[in-house]
Amino acid sequence: MTTAKGAEVGGGGILHWLLQDTMDGMRRRRAILGYLFLLPTLLGIFIFTAGPVFVSFGLSLFRWNIFKPPDYVELANYQRLMGDVRIAISFGNTLKFTVLAVATQVSIGLLLAMGVHRITQTAMRYYFRTAFFLPLLMSGAAVAVVMGYIFHKEFGPLNYYLGLMGVQQIPWKTSADWVLITIVIMSAWRNLGFTFVLFLGGLSNISREVLDAADVDGAQGFRRLWSVTIPLLSPQILFAAVTGVIGAVQVFEEPFIMTRGGPGNASRTAVMVLYEAAFKNIEYGYGSAIAVVLFLVILAFTVAQMWMSRRWVFYQ
Template sequence: MLQKRNTLWGLFFIGPQVIGLIVFALIPLLYALVLSFMKWDGFGERTFVGFSNFTSQFYNPDFWKALVNTVYYMILTIPIGIAIALILATALNKVAGKEFYRIFFFMPVVTSSVSVGVIWMWILNGDFGILNQLLSYIGITGPHWLTDTKWVMPSIALLSIWWGLGYNMVIFLAGLQGISKSYYEAAEIDGASVLQKFRYITLPLLTPTTFFVTIMSVISSFQVFDQAFVMTNGGPAKASYTLVFHIYDQAFIDFTFGKSSAAAMILFVMILVFTLLQFRFQKRWVHYGD
């Protein structure tokens, strides 16, 4: 009787999450999969076209432009973002007032993307932006960050690193606090330096946390959209045109929902493949347990 009651309470508490997952994730995913084989403008009849929506993506130069931009964005954000978050977490792990710093660094994460984009548009303005003003004090003439094809993607990457820094840092900080102090005490007795303790104790024992942060960063980078939409609208000359932007354009600008769904399915498969590859190779560098 008690076990049955506990089971019912468990179902009661997980029920809203399961229902939300089915209604807002699984059903839309299945609908997009079906729609990817259709020709539909959002209003008329749906026509089955087979795999033509998928093949059309590979002949579409915008798709390849978006893919290159997305990969470039990933290269800019993932290594730098993870490294800075790890360094900050390591520094904050040994200071008083961790709770205050966690809140301080986490605040941008819970700020809306539109607000963040508008603020950084002002910071990165090529004519009167605060960043170029600061650079001018040391004799550097800053570029037009958001209107120069060479600098627009690094600018968006800079925003994204700052925006997601608090999340990664908090995860790393939690991982660091889970490492037993006895390891460091033993290393100090053996005369290990700070760098040696970081290299041979912190990094190996933090690999599960690093693995999690890397996976989440890869998934987030594939899905970048808000920053480019608010700040540059994919420009200039589609230099900040990403895969999700391509999906949005085909759906809500061109009204080719079948092609948009096909592009979304391709993106889903790419994220899935990258995630599975990361799980496949994690055994080579992730160390669980003591």
């Protein structure tokens, strides 16, 4: 067998083809070395990420509880999923949570970053950067437990201080109207540090000349923010939105620990029903079907964001 360039391939030919003391041979050796460096990562992705995803797709076509052989049920799990009210409610809750949480994290993160960016004292800047980032380092479970006490309707400190201001007791965790808001507040508080640091870095990278030019052109205050600062921060905003959506759609620990999805199903999320189906009810096929749908939802969100970003993201 010969290649287009006439080099023999096969047997000792491959070695010769690789070790040719020519520019082509050198390029081939470099390319192969590059692939060898990539191999561990590619194998890791295939075995630990892509592999389970494909297995999950396959499992979603079976009824399986681990202890007995799986039964092939075709699309029965998906049919059941379509008629499961709990699934519809939990995906709806997840959607509401995602919109509220991402909007809160991006907008407040941006405001805080702009505030801290204006501070000229280095020590104060370090202080605020640390203070806002610290909650992100805390265990989500621990945060949920502590917040559970803080948001307790009758005996929580939050309602106590609101009561001193004449505000009636708010059923933060026990009312279907309030519970998602409570979880958004808790989640935003914990995750703000990420968007804050991201935007602070973005603001630091905006060229002074561009801002001065905007000043000269008469763009100040909100006008400069809207027409100059935000467009220049748009790559960071896109990144924060995409990662925020991916994280928010998978929200689990905060509602699981604080409310167990209640009251009723008011704070039950998509990952929570997935967990319940697979690990609590030992219905791995059904849990996989939920996981597949969730995967498609996240994919759709991400593709939509990336597509829309072409209209508003500005790369310097």
